[in-house]
Amino acid sequence: DKNNYQTVLHYLRDYVDNAPVEVKKKWVKEEKYRSAANEEPASDETVLPKSRPPVSRNYIERNHVQILVTQKLLPDGPVKHQPRCILHGIGGAGKTQLATNWIQENEARFTRVIFVDASSQGQLEMDLERSIRCLGPEYTKKTWEDAVAYLDHKDQGWLLYIDNADSPELDLRPYLPTSTHGKVLITTRNAECINYAPSGAVLVGALEKSEAVNLLHAVAQVAPVSDTESLDIVEELGMLALAITQAGAYIRQTRRLSAYLGTLRKNRNRLLSRKPDIGSDYTSSAYAAFDLSFHQLPNSTQKFLRLCAFLHHSLIPLSLFELSTMSGFTTYTVRISCPPPESDRNFISKLQEIFGETWDEVAFQEIVNSAAQASFINVSTDGAFYNIHPLLQMYIQDSLGAADKGDFVRMALQLLLGAIRPAEGSNAPLWHLLPHATRIPRSVLSENLAHILAFNGFYDDLGNWRACWELLEYSLERDSRKARRKAWQHNVGHEQTRRGTVALRSIK
Ligand SMILES: Nc1ncnc2c1ncn2[C@@H]1O[C@H](COP(=O)(O)OP(=O)(O)O)[C@@H](O)[C@H]1O
Ligand SMILES: [Mg+2]
Incomplete structure (x- = not known):
């Protein structure tokens, strides 16, 4: 223990002792970059904007929710407040898919769409920083605060897409521009986020019956004459998009739509008796669907x-x-x-x-x-x-x-x-x-x-x-x-x- 302590101490001392030298080194490097920048643009230093998650190949239209998003983000007439849309609902409900698909269809209405991942505060800050640094070499030293200020005061016609703002501890306020020259789209599992714009809240819940069955069939690549069996399956899965996707992938591999429900029920019983304390947010049947496909894997x-x-x-x-x-x-x-x-x-x-x-x-x-x-x-x-x-x-x-x-x-x-x-x-x-x-x-x-x-x-x-x-x-x-x-x-x-x-x- 004493040894460990000495080593750690040694390193801390090293840092402090070497601080002036290190600072100088950084300046020398900095100078080099600056003179290089004057000669020619350093192309490999270019920061690219963060890319959005892709829309699923099997994307199923959810017209009802999609229209609501349009109403919130593209209201008719002049606006008093910044248009915001907050897609909230449990994990796997399809929030990210909806948001990404909506943006893909409406991208032309914005000068710029900025994607940031808020699954942690650090990630959120890093992505915001990247959103301003990617604007050009003169922005390479900008911070996330600058990025927010830039959206507020300089830029117009943008859409800020904040994905995964799930943590109850995360306070988004410092990261949200307020100007009416842009719009904000948030996806979150945390219903409290509604407070950022109560009128912009849109619940993403269960799929509608036809959507769920279509999704199951699209992923499984089957086209049965009757929907009865499929309806039983999707209902058993709580109409959760992610669970249905899993079920579809399983059925595609086994080619046995009819046998699926029986297997699922057996496994769900096993799961329920083993794990009575599954997080209340999630349906245990969704877990059972994952269980089935997981144990099939090598x-x-x-x-x-x-x-x-x-x-x-x-x-x-x-x-x-x-x-x-x-x-x-x-x-x-x-x-x-x-x-x-x-x-x-x-x-x-x-x-x-x-x-x-x-x-x-x-x-x-x-x-x-x-x-x-x-x-x-x-x-x-x-x-x-x-x-x-x-x-x-x-x-x-x-x-x-x-x-x-x-x-x-x-x-x-x-x-x-x-x-x-x-x-x-x-x-x-x-x-x-x-x-x-x-x-x-x-x-x-x-x-x-x-x-x-x-x-x-x-x-x-x-x-x-x-x-x-x-x-x-x-x-x-x-x-x-x-x-x-x-x-x-x-x-x-x-x-x-x-x-x-x-x-x-x-x-x-
Ligand atoms: N509208 C949809 N069409 C097709 N697949 C979907 C749809 N919505 C969700 N999914 C499937 O469910 C998965 C989870 O959806 P996602 O949007 O990531 O959930 P969330 O963001 O609500 O946690 C996706 O990876 C996709 O496979
Ligand atoms: Mg998501």
């Missing part, structure tokens, strides 16, 4: 999805798996005196059981394809990223026992550790890992000093000094809080702590 695909359940639900990069497999899933050794722990081995071999000891693109794509075929993940059009629905993540997490859950979180950590290496040149690949690293609980991430140092380097490469500081500070306080704090105060003293914080912030 073993390695199930494990792949379990790993995905502990990452951020969107933009999971293929490169994470590729880089990590290529490094043998090993933790990067920052200090020779502090090698990765023995315990890594266990999780490395578990990962190798899934992905192999050497990178095998073909085998990996097979895993991805089987997950995508069963509609558990969506693959981006360029094949480089995967999305998994948060409700599926929750289902997968809930279906694991405590021990397995611990194992998969730890494997997800090891997967990230394997992909984290000091940045050579561009740090773009590291940016793709950031939202996923953020999802690993800090208590797991900081269990071991070698891991802490690896993540410290990772945040350092991203220029995220605050994360470095918080990680080191957290690790100091963990375990035997009292003893450590005592030692800390004794050795360093409050004043130095304070100065250290100030120095770190000034580097940024």
Whole structure:
């Protein structure tokens, strides 16, 4: 323990001592960029706008809701308040699909559509920042506050699309422009968000019967003469779009529409007796639909999805798996005196059981394809990223026992550790890992000093000094809080702590 403390302390001291040198280095780099910018535009530095989630290939029109969205966002005549539409409803109801489809159909009415993901505050701020930085090289230093101000005072005719504003803790007010020159579309599971514009609220609930049956048939690629069996199925699934999509994918594979309801009921009984405490937000029958398709999947695909359940639900990069497999899933050794722990081995071999000891693109794509075929993940059009629905993540997490859950979180950590290496040149690949690293609980991430140092380097490469500081500070306080704090105060003293914080912030 004392050793750990000394090492952490050593790093903190290092930071403080090196602060002036580091600041100078940054300025030298900055100068280089500036003179380079004067000569010719740095084309590889271009920030692109964040792309929206794709509309499903099997998209089913929901005319009733779509008309409501149009009424809220494109009202007739002059407006007193900024037009807003808040699509609210449970996960998997089809909010994102509705919003994205509506935008696709009405894009021409706006000068610009800005997409931001509000599934965490950090992500929201990063995406807003990106929305202004993508406007041109002169905006590369702008912040999310500038982005909001820009929409309020400069830009006109825009639509701001805020997806996944689900967390009850998230206060959207600082992020919402108020000018009437633009419009805002929000999707959320949190009905309290209605308060941002009570007149703009639109509930996305159960599909209508015909919509649900059409969706089932479209995904399953069947066209039965009678709808009776299909109606029973979709009703059993609570008319939830996501659950029906799952059922459709299952039926497409098994080719047995008639047998489905029986299998579903049997599994639901099994599920209900096993798990009486499923989150009240979700219908247990939806879980049962997931259960059916999940257990059909090959073993390695199930494990792949379990790993995905502990990452951020969107933009999971293929490169994470590729880089990590290529490094043998090993933790990067920052200090020779502090090698990765023995315990890594266990999780490395578990990962190798899934992905192999050497990178095998073909085998990996097979895993991805089987997950995508069963509609558990969506693959981006360029094949480089995967999305998994948060409700599926929750289902997968809930279906694991405590021990397995611990194992998969730890494997997800090891997967990230394997992909984290000091940045050579561009740090773009590291940016793709950031939202996923953020999802690993800090208590797991900081269990071991070698891991802490690896993540410290990772945040350092991203220029995220605050994360470095918080990680080191957290690790100091963990375990035997009292003893450590005592030692800390004794050795360093409050004043130095304070100065250290100030120095770190000034580097940024
Ligand atoms: N109108 C629709 N047509 C076809 N599929 C849909 C539709 N709405 C939802 N889905 C399916 O259900 C899944 C979950 O929908 P999504 O819009 O992501 O839910 P939410 O945003 O409400 O959590 C989608 O990935 C898609 O497969
Ligand atoms: Mg959504």
